Amino acid sequence: MTENDLRDKNSAVYEAQEQLRILYKDGWKIPLVTPDGQYSSNTKRAVYDFQKNTGIKADGILNYATWTALFRIAAEIKARRTVTS
16 A cells, blocks of 8 residues: 555545534434544444444445445535525
């Protein structure tokens, strides 16, 4: 794995952590994560809990189904906030 690959991977984790944080602030029962680009045990637990809450196979892995659902739901929350603001 090259340094660029690692940077891209960390960037993707950071983006997912930001979306998880949006869900947490919206009242989802997942751990609060700090976006730092590191796939820590806390991030894995938040992903696992998100998967359980959405009916996705809960394994704590940011697979395609998880990624897609996470970003879709976070976008819906952001849109709802925009409308109600």
